[in-house]
Amino acid sequence: MVATERTTQTPFAIDLVDVHKTYRGRIRALRGVSLQVHAGEIFGLLGPNGAGKSTLVKIMLTVIRATRAGGTVLGRPVGDKPTLARVGYLPEHHVMPRYLTGRQVIDHFGALAGVPRSVRRQRIPGLLELVTMKDWADHRIGQYSKGMMQRIGLAQALVNDPDLVVLDEPTDGVDPVGRREIRSILLHLRERGHTVFLNSHLLSELEMVCDRVAIMVQGRMHQQGRIEDLTRDSRRYEIVIDGDPPGWLPPDIHVGASPAGEASKQTLLVRLGDEAQAIQPLIDRLRGEGRTIRSVRPVRESLEDLFMRAVENEDHPGAVRGGRRRAEGGA
Amino acid sequence: MIQFTAMLRDAYRELNSKKLFWIIMGLTIVSVVGFGSIGFGPKGMTFFFGLTSVENEVLTRDSPVARILYRAIFKAFLVDLWLTWAATILALIATTTIFPDFIARGAIDLVLAKPISRLRLFLYKYFFGLLFMVLEVTVLSIGAVLTMGLRLDDWAWEVLLAIPVVTLFFSYLYAVNVFLGVVTRSALAALLGTIVFWAMLFALALTVGIIDMNRIPAEMGIEQARQRVTALEARLTENPEAEDRLAQLLETSREELVAQEAAIAPLARWRDRIQSIRSVLPKTSETIELLDRALRRDSDINFGDIMQGNVEPTADGGFRAKREAESEAAARMDAEQRALSLWWILGTSILFEAGVIAAAAIVFIRRDY
Numbered sequence: 001m002v003a004t005e006r007t008t009q010t011p012f013a014i015d016l017v018d019v020h021k022t023y024r025g026r027i028r029a030l031r032g033v034s035l036q037v038h039a040g041e042i043f044g045l046l047g048p049n050g051a052g053k054s055t056l057v058k059i060m061l062t063v064i065r066a067t068r069a070g071g072t073v074l075g076r077p078v079g080d081k082p083t084l085a086r087v088g089y090l091p092e093h094h095v096m097p098r099y100l101t102g103r104q105v106i107d108h109f110g111a112l113a114g115v116p117r118s119v120r121r122q123r124i125p126g127l128l129e130l131v132t133m134k135d136w137a138d139h140r141i142g143q144y145s146k147g148m149m150q151r152i153g154l155a156q157a158l159v160n161d162p163d164l165v166v167l168d169e170p171t172d173g174v175d176p177v178g179r180r181e182i183r184s185i186l187l188h189l190r191e192r193g194h195t196v197f198l199n200s201h202l203l204s205e206l207e208m209v210c211d212r213v214a215i216m217v218q219g220r221m222h223q224q225g226r227i228e229d230l231t232r233d234s235r236r237y238e239i240v241i242d243g244d245p246p247g248w249l250p251p252d253i254h255v256g257a258s259p260a261g262e263a264s265k266q267t268l269l270v271r272l273g274d275e276a277q278a279i280q281p282l283i284d285r286l287r288g289e290g291r292t293i294r295s296v297r298p299v300r301e302s303l304e305d306l307f308m309r310a311v312e313n314e315d316h317p318g319a320v321r322g323g324r325r326r327a328e329g330g331a
Numbered sequence: 332m333i334q335f336t337a338m339l340r341d342a343y344r345e346l347n348s349k350k351l352f353w354i355i356m357g358l359t360i361v362s363v364v365g366f367g368s369i370g371f372g373p374k375g376m377t378f379f380f381g382l383t384s385v386e387n388e389v390l391t392r393d394s395p396v397a398r399i400l401y402r403a404i405f406k407a408f409l410v411d412l413w414l415t416w417a418a419t420i421l422a423l424i425a426t427t428t429i430f431p432d433f434i435a436r437g438a439i440d441l442v443l444a445k446p447i448s449r450l451r452l453f454l455y456k457y458f459f460g461l462l463f464m465v466l467e468v469t470v471l472s473i474g475a476v477l478t479m480g481l482r483l484d485d486w487a488w489e490v491l492l493a494i495p496v497v498t499l500f501f502s503y504l505y506a507v508n509v510f511l512g513v514v515t516r517s518a519l520a521a522l523l524g525t526i527v528f529w530a531m532l533f534a535l536a537l538t539v540g541i542i543d544m545n546r547i548p549a550e551m552g553i554e555q556a557r558q559r560v561t562a563l564e565a566r567l568t569e570n571p572e573a574e575d576r577l578a579q580l581l582e583t584s585r586e587e588l589v590a591q592e593a594a595i596a597p598l599a600r601w602r603d604r605i606q607s608i609r610s611v612l613p614k615t616s617e618t619i620e621l622l623d624r625a626l627r628r629d630s631d632i633n634f635g636d637i638m639q640g641n642v643e644p645t646a647d648g649g650f651r652a653k654r655e656a657e658s659e660a661a662a663r664m665d666a667e668q669r670a671l672s673l674w675w676i677l678g679t680s681i682l683f684e685a686g687v688i689a690a691a692a693i694v695f696i697r698r699d700y
Contacts, residue, residue, distance in 0.1 A: 058699075061443070061444040062444065063439070063444060063700050064699040064700065065697075081447070083446070084446040085446040091441060091444075092437075093437045094437045094441055095435055095436075095437035095438040096438070096441065097341070097344075097438075098348075099344055099345055099347070100341075108340075111333050111336065111337030112334055112337050112338075113445050114333055114334065114446055115333070156441075166444075
């Protein structure tokens with residue numbers, strides 16, 4: 001995978017080590033979070049409400065001060081203000097000055113990021129084009145829909161041509177067409193070598209664009225890595241046949257509940273692993289017995305499954321890992 | 332510099348979007364036009380650009396009293412009444428939302444994530460918040476200078492001192508407003524708190540003023556009593572034969588003096604206490620009165636003298652204030668006011684403001700948003 005090759009050759013864009021945040025009232029929002037984001041990748045941060053995702057993002061961007069934090073952002077210590085000139089940020093539920101037009105918003109935040117006026121003038125038309133807001137550029141923000149504000153917010157996050165773009169729920173309030181456009185912008189940013197850090201609840205969207213993800217639960221980092229790696233254990237082949245399970249099944253084949261229900265008189269056979277070659281003898285023997293094979297399909301956990309498993313495990317630390325449980329005990 | 336310019340431009344755009352700013356600006360311009368509608372002809376004053384006139388031999392175009400009156404009207408109506416009361420209240424209403432809006436969730440995140448320190452952000456936002464009053468008072472002052480210059484050929488450039496003086500006056504209140512806005516995050520709480528604070532300053536200054544209205548005549552009475560005692564003592568030395576009568580008179584005068592001094596002592600004590608409290612608070616009324624010093628520097632005639640007709644010609648062709656004993660007390664109060672040091676008026680006020688701003692800045696800088 002291209003992204004993987006690039007990431008292994010480049011240093012971390014974000015390398016957080018043992019980040020703690022305790023709010024007044026002794027609420028422990030972060031309990032020693034460590035996180036690595038490679039330069040040039042799209043990274044997704046997941047977690048249920050209250051997991052500490054926004055707190056972590058805000059610490060990186062100096063909006064919140066960490067109780068304790070090690071590591072770097074773009075090679076500089078966490079909290080280093082000058083580094084933010086190389087970072088673009090779109091917060092969740094952002095409020096932009098309503099008295100400004102879209103063009104003025106991009107210009108204003110570009111200036112605050114230290115971008116010279118001549119450069120801003122040059123960049124802004126292209127950014128408006130990119131987020132398809134050219135026709136509304138000179139209308140006041142107060143007249144914008146939620147989706148339009150997200151687009152302008154995204155444009156202001158890009159005005160300083162940042163090395164790292166941090167987007168908190170960027171598709172919030174955006175219609176499906178707009179979401180697709182934002183996804184293509186993110187992919188375009190990655191192609192140009194930008195690092196994109198996404199914080200989103202829309203797991204399916206993250207799955208579509210992210211090279212790597214991290215899952216946070218209750219202020220702790222639960223898992224992080226490539227989606228393929230995180231779901232490797234859950235990869236399996238599912239074969240649905242008519243009738244009862246054969247008596248000769250080898251030990252690596254598990255019997256699960258039929259997806260069509262008990263009344264269907266069908267049986268689900270599951271083999272863990274993603275090697276197609278390994279299930280060929282099984283299919284041959286079933287066919288040899290004249291069994292009807294309804295379907296054969298490779299299955300892996302979705303990001304949503306992964307997420308739900310992480311949340312459940314955090315709530316019930318002794319629970320069996322979902323992928324295997326599903327294979328062993330049925331759906 | 333890029334960030335400085337961006338914040339300044341944003342502050343202007345924010346002002347520009349506020350209807351109240353333009354309403355106050357409109358009223359300011361109306362005030363200046365009203366000021367300019369007053370004129371002085373060869374026989375007296377004219378009103379409404381000459382539509383009506385009042386004959387008055389003292390208030391003619393060439394009379395220095397006309398110039399004094401023009402300046403006094405500027406100070407009494409445009410500054411004291413309009414700028415430091417009505418416009419200030421409206422300005423506080425208009426600007427009280429600046430900081431609560433700035434630090435609202437979702438808004439502050441965008442700004443703090445930029446490569447600019449929190450202290451600089453805070454200070455830019457604070458000082459540019461004063462732009463509201465700067466623009467209003469600049470329009471009014473320039474309008475007044477032009478009016479006086481064109482009407483009476485009196486180019487009173489010292490009127491422009493109103494720009495820093497009124498802005499400074501406003502900044503005392505604005506500092507408190509910002510502090511409350513940052514701490515409470517509520518525009519309404521900040522506004523109410525500021526008005527209560529301003530009312531407290533006003534009440535303290537008013538109390539001192541009322542005490543002085545009693546203290547100064549009393550002190551003048553004591554001075555006269557002392558002079559009488561001294562005179563009686565001298566007479567007693569010169570005329571020993573009138574010893575009994577003079578000694579009795581002297582004794583009575585001394586007793587009266589002691590009684591007067593005893594009567595004034597609580598007043599002086601309370602005045603000292605209040606003034607010591609005021610010494611650490613901003614001196615709003617005294618700050619505005621500094622303008623008076625600049626505008627009246629070549630005459631002791633004040634607005635009240637002209638309005639009450641207490642102006643009389645002098646031998647050299649000029650004019651001077653004609654005062655009764657009662658107005659002598661007022662003049663002495665005026666003189667005391669003028670004698671207050673700049674350090675006491677401005678220095679301590681600016682120190683207070685700096686302290687409040689520092690406290691607000693600390694809250695702003697240390698807070699997690």
